Amino acid sequence: MNMVNWIRKYPQVILLTLTLLVYGNTLTNKYALDDAIVITENSFVKKGIDGIDDIFSTESFTGFFGFDKKLVAGGRYRPLSIATFAVEYEFFGQNPHISHAINIILYALVVLLIFQVLRKSQLITTDLAFIIALLYALHPIHTEAVANIKGRDEILAFLFVLLAVKWVLYSQKNRLLVYSAAAISMFLAMLSKEHAIAFVVLLPLALYYLKRPRNEIVQTAFTVIIPAALFVFVRYQVLGGMQIEESSSLMNNPFVEMDINERFATILLTWIWYLRILVVPHPLTYDYYPYHVPVTGWENIYPWITVFIALIMLFFAVRSLINRRFYGYWIWFFIGTFLLMSNLFFSVGTFMNERFMFMPSLAFCVALGYGLYWLMQRKAFARAGYAAIILIGVAYSVKAIDRNNDWKDDFTLFTHDVQISENSAKGNCVAGGQLYEKAIDTQNKTKKQKLLKRARTHLKKAIEIHPTYNDAHLLYGNTRFASEEPLDSVMPHYLSILRRASRHQSAWKNALAVLQKGEPEKRLKWYKKLSNIDANRFEINYQMGNIYGKHLNDLKNAETYLKKALQVKPKNVKALKDLSVVYGLTQRYKASATQLEKVVKLKPNDASAWYNLGLSLNALGKIDAAQKSLDKAHELNPQQKRVVIKR
Structure with missing residues (x-):
């Protein structure tokens, strides 16, 4: 049996095997990136099954922050994937290897469903369906969704959408049961991630392009509208509405410092970037924060190229509505699954993310698959077509396997991707943070200082990009203190944070800890500056009183500040004893x-x-x-x- 016949006989086995082989190396990976928010530091997940009620009744990041904190416009309500993490925690504890295995299995199911749905469409042959599913399975742009455990929300959303599509399009027996199952599946898809709601339009539209009877299209429309309405109602009850209030923080709204022209020109620039990494998925990075994607204006040619491409796509998409040419559906598919995450209507918290292409990339794989299949059907180009599939498949596989290794853990991911996203404030900040933590755990003094120097390089870059970035200033101060630099080098970073955010607890904690050491006069200088921010803080007044009395023999000022300290904490023993010494x-x-x-x-x-x-x-x-x-x-x-x- 030659290879082609073998593939035609066992297409699902081959797709499953290749998917498992390409993503198998994620099994040894640890937690990384947002896994802390949804798993390792999520109080609801750590309750196991008992935390599921809290997961479904609060904003998705409440279990991490301890309170409702809507970092992006409208907040997040994606409880289903987080609930699966709680179930895992109940039975396996914090076990990233189990979680990675589940992600791989779910992704393999998505690939198999894509193949099944496409080959039953009657407009796509089994060979073409296999090629499309293969391209989708191996495309490296999916590594972020699969290799990052948190990406399960993307996988589950698409999985349940595909189940709904399969049941509605191809199950002819007991239609009431089929529609009920499809409605439940769509509801679960939206509970996994909100943008699955796009299939309220895309699923009936598929029937239209497949030239199904009008009554079937109407029935399908009701089948998806009902769970969508239920989802919107539930989301409203939990989050209090769909208000689009964008964050004023640059790290949660990359457009906050732009005018309207820069905003839309930069958004269109990201769209062409998406197209680039779909065609050539290299280099890949988790980090598209400000300003890895540069701020641009209409003088740049790329936004205009994006407009041109978008108009061409819209022209053919609208035209296809008349003649029902099936290619048009895939244009609508790409638009529908991409638009809500495109930043066009509201900020999604970052310029772009590779995981946002998890659904839209299927349309790209369909287009690429059609092109390769066309070559294979022409005698003159058949060998070129087969060769292209092999070359693309190998290239995709090698890149995906290599990229999976970058997701090994936070240290590996952050220190690798910062070399790609070198102009990202967040990327430099978190890379510096990882290097700082590694330095603190290092006993070798020479190695420790090298790590601290690398950390400061990244943190300095983060501050240059975003001068008011509190996290970067905090870590920069920490690295200077760890290097035993003088107070005048360390304290300005904590002070700059407190001048912007007077209740920043980490800055207060670190600043007061640093001031436990050093020359009394210099410590006093910085305590005075801190006093200008919060004159009623106990520790500031106590330490100033202690320095005036113990080191400077200025008993009058010592008494003044010790009394102020006791106004804040009247029963503090050390302040009472020191004041008694002054009186004595x-x-x-x-x-x-x-x-x-x-x-x-x-x-x-x-x-x-x-x-x-x-x-x-x-x-x-x-x-x-x-x-x-x-x-x-x-x-x-x-x-x-x-x-x-x-x-």
């Missing part, structure tokens, strides 16, 4: 005793407080009370010599 040194023994009496009430086993209280009471002439305090101090700390007051 200024011979205000009654005030000193008052503070120390508060201390021993709060902390009865504090031997030093009892001892100092005894000294203050003795200075006040309260001999009996003083002796009792001194005896108590000796009782709590027998190693301290017992003091007997002479009467």
Whole structure:
């Protein structure tokens, strides 16, 4: 049996085998990128099955942030894939290998369904259906959806859409049951990812192009409209509506700093980029954040090329509505599955993403498959057609396998892709963060300093691209501190964050931790600057009081700031004790005793407080009370010599 006959006899086996072979190397990968949001640091997922109710009743990232935080316009409601992670956690714990295996299996099912749906259309031969499914299975642009566990939302959405298509188009028996199953499948698709709602139009439209009876088209339309309406209702109940309120953060809305002309010109530039990586999927990157995709205007030729291509596509798509030429459906398919993620109507949080091509890429594979099949049917070009399929298949496979390795873990992904997305603020920031974390865990001092230097290079680049990027400033300050640089090199980065976001807890935590070391005068200078941001923070006032009193012998200022600290935390033992020392040194023994009496009430086993209280009471002439305090101090700390007051 020659190869062609063998392929025709076992097409599904070959598609399944190739898909498993190409993506099999993801099985050893760990968690990466957004897996933290939906799995490893998602409190709902960590509840296992008990967390499913929370998953379906909140915005998709609530389990990570701990509160509803709509990072993109309208928020996200994609509970189904997250629920599958919760079920996995219930039975396997945090096991990325199980999750990767499930993603591969689901992707293989998508490929098999594509083949089955296409070959039963009567407009596509089995050989052509195989070629299209093969191109789809091997195309490297799908690595982001498959190799990144979080990409399961894309896979599930398409899987359930294809099931609905299969049932509606090709199941002739018991139509009521078929339509019910299709409606349920469509609802599950939308629960996986919202843009599956495009098939409310695309599924009836497929019947139109296949020249099915009008009543069948109408029935199918109702079949998909009902679950869509239910999904919109459920989403409204959970998220409170479909308001399109775009984020003001550059990392969640890349167009925030652009005018209207730059915005739409740049959007059209990304569309031509999508076409480029569909045709030549290299290089690939997870990171299309500002400004890997450059801001452009209408003086650039590429937006105009995009407009030209879009108009040509629309012309043929509209024309095909009249003559029902099947090629037109695939133009509508591409438009329908791409438009909601295209940034045209609202920002999706980034310029573009390869996973957004998971559905639209099928239209590209159909076009490429038709072209290759046409060559194969011509005697003069048949060998060229077969050779092209083999070359493309091998090239796709090699690239996909190699790209899967980049998704091994966060460190590998971030440090690799930043070399591609070198002008991305986020890419440089997260790469710097990974290098910083690796440096902190490294014992070898020379290696540690090399890692910190690399981290600073990326973080500096992130700040140059996005000067007010808080995460980059935070990490940059951390790397300088880890390199034991002076306060004047470290603190400006934390201070810049706090001036923009006065409640940034990580910046406060790091700034106050850094200021535990250093020369008293320099520490005091920075505490004063922090005080201008929050004059009522306990730690600032306490440390300033401590420095004035302990290091600068400025008891007046020491008293002022220690009192302010105690206004914030009246029962803080260390502030009460330090203030008592100030009172003692200024011979205000009654005030000193008052503070120390508060201390021993709060902390009865504090031997030093009892001892100092005894000294203050003795200075006040309260001999009996003083002796009792001194005896108590000796009782709590027998190693301290017992003091007997002479009467």
